[in-house]
Amino acid sequence: MQAGDSNAVDAGEDIVVFSILKPSVCAECGVELSKGALLRMEQEKPLCLECADLDHLVFLPRGDTALTRRSRKYSALSAVVVQFSRARRRYERQGLLVEAPALERAEKECLGDEAQRRIARERASLVRERADMRYVAQFAEQIRSRYPGCPPGEAEAIAQHACKKYSGRVGRSSGARAFDAQAIELAVKARVRHEHTEYDRFLARGRDRTEARSAVARKVADVLERWSKA
């Protein structure tokens, strides 16, 4: 799972409420729940929020990290709202149900230190950006030293891609691991396969990935051979 997947649900102990895609009926009061309504599953029975005793909570859509964290902190009772994503075949977090006074208190606090938090965010993103630039430059340098015949721009493009790929998974401190010979070879190979062979066209035509790889293996080897000479 990648870093950008913070919407994937790992609710743990939280009460989970489903935003439904298909109409349902509350097992207790019989009310009809239309698409988009919220329900809680209790012992495999769907319950409307009223019957689940959650109807006094208010919905806070996801997106504002500080507001979410504070609302949850001040809310004695809260629930995570999830919805099934057909595209990604998993439940995704839509927001929280929290107590109205908790949300109000959180909103007040967030307004109070908004400027401070904006500065902290900007500083953090600047630090990340610099680390990224350093990482890309180092990676490109390594590629050029192993593949001196690599055309200008290719090494940077490969390094940019590797940076994106590793930045979420490996902590920046252990990012050096990505610089080992094998990682560099894999990154260069992948680039050559996609950019300098028919590989992508094969895939687009629905050809099996393994088959497509072996079909272009010779071509990839030739390009690598050329690039490894100055």
Ligand SMILES: [Zn+2]
């Ligand atoms: Zn009900």
